[in-house]
Amino acid sequence: MSIRQLEKTYDPKTVESRWYRTWEARGYFHASPSNPGAPYCIVIPPPNVTGSLHVGHALNHSLQDILIRWRRMQGRNTLWLPGTDHAGIATQNVVEKQLMAEGSSREALGRERFIERVWEWKAASGNTIINQQKELGESCDWDRLRFTMDEGLSKAVVEVFVRLHEEGLIYRGERLINWCPRCLTALSDIEVEHEDVKGKLYSISYPLEHDPNRALTVATTRPETLLGDTAVAVHPEDPRYNDLIGRRVRLPLTRRTIPIVGDALLVDREFGTGAVKITPAHDFNDFEAGERHRLPRLAIFDHQALLEMSKLKAAMVEEDLASSLAGLPVGKARPKIEQALRDRGFLVKIEDHKMAIGKCYRCKTIVEPYLSPQWFVKTKPLAEPAIEAVTSGRIRIIPEGWVNNYLGWMRDIKDWCISRQIWWGHQIPAWYCRSCNSRFIHEESITNASGASTTRTTLLHGAVPIVARSAPTWCPVCGGTEFLRDPDVLDTWFSSGLWPFSTLGWPEQTPELATYYPTSTLVTGLDILFFWVARMIMLSLKFMGDVPFRDVYIHALVRDAEGQKMSKSKGNVIDPLHVMEQYGTDALRFTLASMASPGRDIKLAEERIEGYRNFANKIWNAARFSHLYLDGPREERPVAERSFPDRWIVSRLQETIQRVNDELESYRFDRAAGTLYQFIWHEYCDWYLELIKPALQSGSDATASATRQTLAETLEVIMRLLHPFMPFLTEEIWQTLPHEGESVMIQPYPAPDPLRRAPEIEQRFLLLEQAVGLVRTARVLLNYPPAQPVWFSVAHDDAERHKQLDDLRPHLAHLARGTADIDSSVMQPDGNRLRLVSEGLSVAITVTGDVDLQKALDRIVKQEEEQEKEMGRLQSKLANQEFTAKAPAEVIADHRQRLKSLQADQLMLQNSEGQLRAMLKV
RNA sequence: GGGCGGAUAGCUCAGUUGGAAGAGCGCUGCCCUUACAAGGCAGAGGUCACAGGUUCGAUCCCUGUUCCGCCUACCA
Numbered sequence: 001m002s003i004r005q006l007e008k009t010y011d012p013k014t015v016e017s018r019w020y021r022t023w024e025a026r027g028y029f030h031a032s033p034s035n036p037g038a039p040y041c042i043v044i045p046p047p048n049v050t051g052s053l054h055v056g057h058a059l060n061h062s063l064q065d066i067l068i069r070w071r072r073m074q075g076r077n078t079l080w081l082p083g084t085d086h087a088g089i090a091t092q093n094v095v096e097k098q099l100m101a102e103g104s105s106r107e108a109l110g111r112e113r114f115i116e117r118v119w120e121w122k123a124a125s126g127n128t129i130i131n132q133q134k135e136l137g138e139s140c141d142w143d144r145l146r147f148t149m150d151e152g153l154s155k156a157v158v159e160v161f162v163r164l165h166e167e168g169l170i171y172r173g174e175r176l177i178n179w180c181p182r183c184l185t186a187l188s189d190i191e192v193e194h195e196d197v198k199g200k201l202y203s204i205s206y207p208l209e210h211d212p213n214r215a216l217t218v219a220t221t222r223p224e225t226l227l228g229d230t231a232v233a234v235h236p237e238d239p240r241y242n243d244l245i246g247r248r249v250r251l252p253l254t255r256r257t258i259p260i261v262g263d264a265l266l267v268d269r270e271f272g273t274g275a276v277k278i279t280p281a282h283d284f285n286d287f288e289a290g291e292r293h294r295l296p297r298l299a300i301f302d303h304q305a306l307l308e309m310s311k312l313k314a315a316m317v318e319e320d321l322a323s324s325l326a327g328l329p330v331g332k333a334r335p336k337i338e339q340a341l342r343d344r345g346f347l348v349k350i351e352d353h354k355m356a357i358g359k360c361y362r363c364k365t366i367v368e369p370y371l372s373p374q375w376f377v378k379t380k381p382l383a384e385p386a387i388e389a390v391t392s393g394r395i396r397i398i399p400e401g402w403v404n405n406y407l408g409w410m411r412d413i414k415d416w417c418i419s420r421q422i423w424w425g426h427q428i429p430a431w432y433c434r435s436c437n438s439r440f441i442h443e444e445s446i447t448n449a450s451g452a453s454t455t456r457t458t459l460l461h462g463a464v465p466i467v468a469r470s471a472p473t474w475c476p477v478c479g480g481t482e483f484l485r486d487p488d489v490l491d492t493w494f495s496s497g498l499w500p501f502s503t504l505g506w507p508e509q510t511p512e513l514a515t516y517y518p519t520s521t522l523v524t525g526l527d528i529l530f531f532w533v534a535r536m537i538m539l540s541l542k543f544m545g546d547v548p549f550r551d552v553y554i555h556a557l558v559r560d561a562e563g564q565k566m567s568k569s570k571g572n573v574i575d576p577l578h579v580m581e582q583y584g585t586d587a588l589r590f591t592l593a594s595m596a597s598p599g600r601d602i603k604l605a606e607e608r609i610e611g612y613r614n615f616a617n618k619i620w621n622a623a624r625f626s627h628l629y630l631d632g633p634r635e636e637r638p639v640a641e642r643s644f645p646d647r648w649i650v651s652r653l654q655e656t657i658q659r660v661n662d663e664l665e666s667y668r669f670d671r672a673a674g675t676l677y678q679f680i681w682h683e684y685c686d687w688y689l690e691l692i693k694p695a696l697q698s699g700s701d702a703t704a705s706a707t708r709q710t711l712a713e714t715l716e717v718i719m720r721l722l723h724p725f726m727p728f729l730t731e732e733i734w735q736t737l738p739h740e741g742e743s744v745m746i747q748p749y750p751a752p753d754p755l756r757r758a759p760e761i762e763q764r765f766l767l768l769e770q771a772v773g774l775v776r777t778a779r780v781l782l783n784y785p786p787a788q789p790v791w792f793s794v795a796h797d798d799a800e801r802h803k804q805l806d807d808l809r810p811h812l813a814h815l816a817r818g819t820a821d822i823d824s825s826v827m828q829p830d831g832n833r834l835r836l837v838s839e840g841l842s843v844a845i846t847v848t849g850d851v852d853l854q855k856a857l858d859r860i861v862k863q864e865e866e867q868e869k870e871m872g873r874l875q876s877k878l879a880n881q882e883f884t885a886k887a888p889a890e891v892i893a894d895h896r897q898r899l900k901s902l903q904a905d906q907l908m909l910q911n912s913e914g915q916l917r918a919m920l921k922v
Numbered sequence: 923g924g925g926c927g928g929a930u931a932g933c934u935c936a937g938u939u940g941g942a943a944g945a946g947c948g949c950u951g952c953c954c955u956u957a958c959a960a961g962g963c964a965g966a967g968g969u970c971a972c973a974g975g976u977u978c979g980a981u982c983c984c985u986g987u988u989c990c991g992c993c994u995a996c997c998a
Contacts, residue, residue, distance in 0.1 A: 010958095276998050405925085780963075880978060882979090887941075887978055887979075894941080
């Protein structure tokens with residue numbers, strides 16, 4: 001097929017699916033430990049299995065594919081390992097919503113049936129994102145696709161859990177944890193998003209017991225929790241109150257009295273009144289203070305954040321108040337409490353107060369500190385090696401700016417709550433002997449609205465688990481044979497924390513593990529640095545004894561054109577699939593790569609993508625152009641014997657090869673893409689292809705055949721160089737060019753060859769570019785249409801340059817469209833020629849016909865003014881004695897040279913001005 | 923509250939040892955010149971946020987201020 005017959009515009013659609021299928025069918029993506037080359041491995045950050053590709057994935061995956069294709073072409077044994085994450089809460093929420101729409105619920109279905117239902121949903125929708133990844137061109141080894149709940153990965157999860165438990169690094173305990181009252185599960189600290197809100201600060205008076213005339217005033221943002229207060233704290237060294245420590249206050253709205261304790265950690269004497277209420281069951285600080293003073297923990301609301309009658313009774317809340325509060329959600333109870341306090345005269349004042357509230361990162365419901373038994377990972381011992389791995393440089397974080405972020409979090413790490421009270425996920429491998437733990441196992445039958453009844457099992461604090469790789473058959477304590485498995489599942493990030501080694505076969509010692517671990521690079525967004533990256537580092541060091549990856553490249557977040565976070569509710573989401581459909585996949589990939597500057601978020605606007613769509617089209621047409629001439633004979637010559645344009649483009653291509661490789665080496669995708677864009681469009685297309693047209697059109701002489709060879713050769717190299725960024729376009733074009741091998745994606749990546757650089761040729765090109773530019777400017781000044789030939793002469797102050805101009809004359813004439821003389825007489829005044837001068841180079845263009853001389857004059861006068869300003873600046877600088885005394889000699893020389901050149905230009909411009917004025921009078 | 927990043931052309935952003943301010947898009951003018959009008963050529967447009975300091979010289983280094991953004995946090 002000849003490209004010549006193809007459309008004038010590049011049509012990505014017909015090209016993309018065809019090549020992807022071919023690559024995949026030929027097994028190019030498949031990696032094997034026995035393949036030659038040094039291993040290069042990336043594990044993909046597993047997207048949610050039921051998700052679909054959003055623009056954040058598109059960025060993340062494009063960058064990885066660029067690295068992978070680049071390294072593969074470099075001859076590395078390259079593995080890009082794909083997979084998906086079961087995404088516990090997120091997926092469960094999706095399926096629950098579906099059930100709700102059907103009028104059902106997970107409780108109605110029961111646990112087993114519900115989990116089956118999620119697997120069905122996974123089977124139905126799990127391939128969506130995989131197929132979308134293929135549309136993006138991702139060269140993953142799909143034979144090694146993993147899922148966090150695969151058999152192998154589940155085995156790894158159990159193994160890690162059991163071993164950590166054996167070492168005492170996993171424990172079960174009753175703690176105050178973050179609880180989502182909608183998802184009905186515990187969350188880890190980092191699963192809580194903080195949001196600043198305008199709240200109120202309530203000052204409430206607590207009267208002293210036996211002393212109605214004195215009272216302690218406490219301040220709180222959550223007056224409803226006062227019902228669960230079990231003490232009031234003051235600073236032990238606060239002279240206002242320390243005599244009261246040990247006495248008691250009456251707790252408003254209840255029939256209880258509570259002690260006054262001294263606590264220097266909890267109380268800031270400067271804040272509020274200096275007295276703090278303590279509610280150990282509903283506040284993290286208070287919980288710890290409660291531990292210090294051995295205070296009882298009185299919860300007043302339940303797992304749905306509803307006030308509960310039995311609890312209110314236990315807290316000895318006034319009966320009538322209790323009955324009006326029971327069943328209310330926390331938010332609704334607050335105004336009632338406020339009113340009750342006001343009625344009884346306890347409310348001192350209410351002030352505005354800005355505060356942060358925590359929300360569930362999955363459903364945005366306000367989370368509550370909630371007291372319950374949970375499983376935790378003791379993280380301090382795991383964090384120490386994880387800190388060392390980064391400070392020692394065994395793991396590089398790029399850009400470096402995030403290192404402190406990472407270290408700060410690691411050094412201040414809290415224990416990790418890993419149990420979740422949901423059903424979808426890895427169920428915790430812990431069992432409870434029913435006879436030993438009968439006191440701690442609560443089972444109640446629940447009949448829901450639809451009449452179905454299920455059993456709700458609650459494991460109370462104090463139950464003793466048996467942690468094992470599989471269900472125990474008898475109890476070592478009492479010999480019992482009936483067990484209850486812990487109903488909780490693990491935090492979804494627990495399994496993804498094992499990703500770099502579990503996907504390679506661990507705990508088996510596989511060849512894959514031996515070859516590809518540690519992996520090479522992790523490409524990820526900042527948003528999961530703590531969720532995922534930190535945990536992988538800790539767990540990998542623990543279980544593999546080595547880092548999980550050498551480099552962590554952290555890229556930016558993609559925002560919309562206004563810099564807003566993209567979200568479905570805002571309606572500002574850019575759908576990558578839509579963009580790919582409209583502009584082509586390569587255009588999207590190239591856009592994302594160009595915008596991936598470190599340390600800055602990406603504001604993605606569609607116009608940018610359109611610009612790179614045009615770039616793809618430009619390349620397409622460069623290829624079409626080449627094919628107009630490639631059929632003729634081609635003659636390979638040593639570079640040194642080729643024509644000036646050929647030697648120039650070969651040299652420029654070398655520089656480009658060098659720079660693209662260097663930039664990729666340092667993860668500067670933006671600069672690598674920019675280099676390619678600049679070279680291909682503005683050097684290869686704008687100059688080289690224009691320069692060689694006369695030679696190509698001259699037919700079949702030796703110069704023409706040599707030029708054809710260079711044309712084919714450079715285009716072929718460019719396709720290889722560009723392939724990681726624009727895989728589809730480059731493959732399509734490469735296949736039409738003279739080449740060896742069956743696909744560009746498995747060809748060697750261009751490597752720099754210093755011998756092909758030609759600095760003196762590049763220098764000469766700059767002279768040509770300058771001369772052509774001057775003629776074109778003059779042409780515009782005189783309003784000559786581009787097609788109209790012009791007569792002009794050029795000269796240079798410098799004898800050597802002047803001689804070079806002579807060699808460049810044919811190119812100059814061609815590019816400037818006209819007849820060129822290289823003529824020193826240009827320096828002399830002449831009645832009908834307009835002279836322009838720039839840095840020693842003079843151009844005189846013959847004025848014929850009707851031209852707007854006034855316009856030309858205006859422009860020249862303006863240019864003169866600008867030059868004058870600059871000369872003034874330079875002169876005063878050089879006159880500055882301190883400058884000339886202290887500045888480096890070469891800087892001074894530079895400035896002198898520049899000034900001299902400007903002065904010469906100025907003279908010539910004045911000359912031109914004079915000529916123009918003279919012509920105008922005629 | 924603490925930490926980090928940003929502020930450069932109308933817009934989005936480069937600018938890495940301090941020494942003549944750059945790109946893309948947009949805009950203006952002229953061109954359908956047989957690869958490409960999704961194009962070509964030539965242009966306009968900037969006190970490099972503000973105020974100090976170091977220096978012969980600062981977009982770049984230091985200090986402070988203002989405005990954005992992010993991360994983090996138990997100040998009730």
